[in-house]
Amino acid sequence: MPSIFAIIKKSGIDVSKCQRFTLEADDFVPFGQQDTSSSESVFEIPIPDTSIRSLPPTSPDRPPTILRYFIDGSRRVQKVAEIVVGGRFFPMLAGQIGVAVTERREPGNKLVPIRPYCTIKNLISLPDKLGEELDDIRRRISAEFPVPFEVVSYGNDPERNPNDLAVQAIMKHMLETEISTVTAIASSGLLGPDALLVRDGPLQFRRPINKSAFQHVVGVSKSFSTNTPIKRGGKPQDVGSLVKDLDLFDRTKCYKLEMSDKTVAFWYMRIHPKSSVPNPLDGVIKVEKIAQDDEETDGGVDRDLVDVISRHLFEERNVTPYGTDRRWANHIYPIYATERFLKASLDSELKFSGYFRETP
Numbered sequence: 001m002p003s004i005f006a007i008i009k010k011s012g013i014d015v016s017k018c019q020r021f022t023l024e025a026d027d028f029v030p031f032g033q034q035d036t037s038s039s040e041s042v043f044e045i046p047i048p049d050t051s052i053r054s055l056p057p058t059s060p061d062r063p064p065t066i067l068r069y070f071i072d073g074s075r076r077v078q079k080v081a082e083i084v085v086g087g088r089f090f091p092m093l094a095g096q097i098g099v100a101v102t103e104r105r106e107p108g109n110k111l112v113p114i115r116p117y118c119t120i121k122n123l124i125s126l127p128d129k130l131g132e133e134l135d136d137i138r139r140r141i142s143a144e145f146p147v148p149f150e151v152v153s154y155g156n157d158p159e160r161n162p163n164d165l166a167v168q169a170i171m172k173h174m175l176e177t178e179i180s181t182v183t184a185i186a187s188s189g190l191l192g193p194d195a196l197l198v199r200d201g202p203l204q205f206r207r208p209i210n211k212s213a214f215q216h217v218v219g220v221s222k223s224f225s226t227n228t229p230i231k232r233g234g235k236p237q238d239v240g241s242l243v244k245d246l247d248l249f250d251r252t253k254c255y256k257l258e259m260s261d262k263t264v265a266f267w268y269m270r271i272h273p274k275s276s277v278p279n280p281l282d283g284v285i286k287v288e289k290i291a292q293d294d295e296e297t298d299g300g301v302d303r304d305l306v307d308v309i310s311r312h313l314f315e316e317r318n319v320t321p322y323g324t325d326r327r328w329a330n331h332i333y334p335i336y337a338t339e340r341f342l343k344a345s346l347d348s349e350l351k352f353s354g355y356f357r358e359t360p
Contacts, residue, residue: 004124004356005081007144011136014084015092020356022349023077023093023167043256043265043291043300051242052250055311065104065312067218069185069197070111072338073099073178076346077167080356085129091163093125095170096352099177100342101185101197102334111337117181120345121150122355123173125166128153147355179205183213191216196309200335203288208261211290218309219288222330224268226281230255239268244280246270251310254301263291265301269310271317272329283329287313 005015042048077095084090101117104110124141126134130153138151154162154169182197191197196216203219226240230252242252251269265288272283287309291297316332325331346352 001146001355002144004141004145004149007140008083008137010140011133013130013133013137016082016084016089018079018082018091020078020080020353023079023163041256042253043263044254044303044306045300046303047300048253048303051253052246053253053307054247055249055251055307055314057249057311057314062315064194065315066194066196066308067198067312067316067334068104068195069101069114069190070104070200070334070338071099071101071117071178071181071185071197072200072335072342073097073174074339074342074346075170075174076349076352077170078349078353078356079163083126083130085127088129090127090129091125091166093163093166093170094352094356095123095125095167096346097121097123097170097174097177098342098346099174099181100338100345101181102338102341104334111334113341117185118342118345119177119181121173121177122148122352123170124149124151125169126151126153127162127166128155149355175205179209182217183210186213186216198332198335200339202286203290204257204259204264205262211262211292214290215292217290220313220332220335221286221288222327224286240281243268243270243284246284248273248283249314251306254303254306256300263297265289265291265306267306267310269313271314271332272320277329285313285330285332 008015075095075097077093079091080094081092082089083092098120099118101114102111103114105112134151134153141149141151152169152173154165157165185191185197193216196218199217199219201219202221203214224239227238229236230239230242246268248270252267254265254267257264257266266286268284268286270284274280277283289301291301313332316334319333320328321331321336322328325336
């Protein structure tokens with residue numbers, strides 16, 4: 001197998017050896033999504049009488065769950081070399097991204113991967129200062145390297161660490177892959193009021209999206225900012241102060257976040273009792289839904305719909321990945337299973353490093 005470094009050098013690029021190491025993507029701010037859910041308004045109709053709404057478990061003869069599909073994205077990023085452009089050192093990063101979609105099927109409520117919507121990609125992140133040489137590198141790698149790799153580029157910001165920028169270029173590509181996958185699933189007609197797709201993460205995308213493609217999509221976040229203000233009882237308070245009071249099967253009111261191209265409804269709910277978690281903020285998840293028509297955007301989402309989604313999410317808290325994931329108390333199990341399937345589908349670090357086994 002030829003060396004990727006040798007292929008890049010054919011384009012006249014000065015590639016320098018560096019100590020290789022894995023960059024944990026969780027250490028970087030996610031590109032293209034945010035958690036700035038400051039809100040001054042309740043966003044459900046009719047407005048609940050209290051800030052916290054209790055939703056005890058459904059009866060044993062409850063209807064089938066409406067949460068049918070689950071999507072998760074994952075990435076692995078390594079710094080593999082430094083390159084010299086105009087007398088400056090820039091990092092060269094390699095990454096593998098993946099998006100997986102699973103479906104709950106009968107009999108037995110088994111989770112099954114939907115292979116046509118599962119994607120694995122290999123990426124190389126290089127500075128855009130290379131200019132036209134980037135296109136030459138893309139052509140050479142496509143023609144000469146037997147394993148498919150896509151080349152993404154990152155810009156220059158004197159106030160940012162170049163490693164940050166290079167990682168964000170990879171994460172942006174992963175996010176775009178997730179959004180295009182959701183759009184494809186929605187276009188296929190698989191989704192509906194009784195067949196929702198649950199995304200692992202928020203729906204507060206910074207870039208414009210096709211709102212109608214997310215009509216039957218719910219975002220569930222295991223972590224969220226605890227310091228953003230929420231209005232409660234006429235006075236603003238931090239999210240952490242609000243959610244720590246939630247008991248098992250409680251949810252907050254639904255709140256409103258207005259963005260440039262969309263309005264996002266969000267609420268918080270406790271899926272594990274405070275007595276079983278290390279601190280009061282564990283066991284709480286954040287749920288999001290994008291408002292669709294003018295009536296919903298202006299007035300708020302239907303309270304019954306928020307209750308139904310919440311009740312079905314409560315049912316997903318078991319089986320927990322207790323002891324196998326430090327985030328166990330904030331997982332819903334289908335997302336955990338989808339994440340495990342996806343990570344098992346990625347190349348091992350040893351195999352992926354082998355694509356760059358020759359030192360520059």
